[in-house]
Amino acid sequence: MNIALIAHDRKKDEMVNFIIAYESAFTGHKLYATGTTGQRIMDSTSLVIHRFMSGPLGGDQQIGALVAQNEMDLIIFLRDPLMAQPHEPDITALLRLCDVMGIPLATNVATAELLVRALQRGDFAWRELVHKYKPGEA
Numbered sequence: 001m002n003i004a005l006i007a008h009d010r011k012k013d014e015m016v017n018f019i020i021a022y023e024s025a026f027t028g029h030k031l032y033a034t035g036t037t038g039q040r041i042m043d044s045t046s047l048v049i050h051r052f053m054s055g056p057l058g059g060d061q062q063i064g065a066l067v068a069q070n071e072m073d074l075i076i077f078l079r080d081p082l083m084a085q086p087h088e089p090d091i092t093a094l095l096r097l098c099d100v101m102g103i104p105l106a107t108n109v110a111t112a113e114l115l116v117r118a119l120q121r122g123d124f125a126w127r128e129l130v131h132k133y134k135p136g137e138a
């Protein structure tokens, strides 16, 4: 599965602790992240992560491009609901695209935990079909 990990600054410790706790669940999947989030996770785990730009510099949009192509299977985006972000339009656009494409998206760690447990159980197998049969293809 292709999994994107994103956390705003005041949520980064929570993200790192969460990934440490579930590191084995993420092993074997293709991991993507915005710049700083990815670096923080790699510094604390043995996971290899493809890092995009930092969020304010376009990282959310880069991940959004993969969502638009239906290539992202799960997104964990620990947003900071108490602080305005300079790139708020990019954040809104990414969340919207997840709803357009029906991509499983967790915006807090409680939901993230449920989705990762589902991932461990194999509940994401339906996404394999999506990869095989892209929309618009015969």
Ligand SMILES: O=C(CO)COP(=O)(O)O
Binding pocket: 006, 007, 008, 009, 033, 034, 035, 036, 037, 038, 053, 054, 055, 056, 059, 060, 091
């Ligand atoms: O701002 C972000 C998401 O909107 C996250 O970017 P960083 O991971 O580079 O801090």
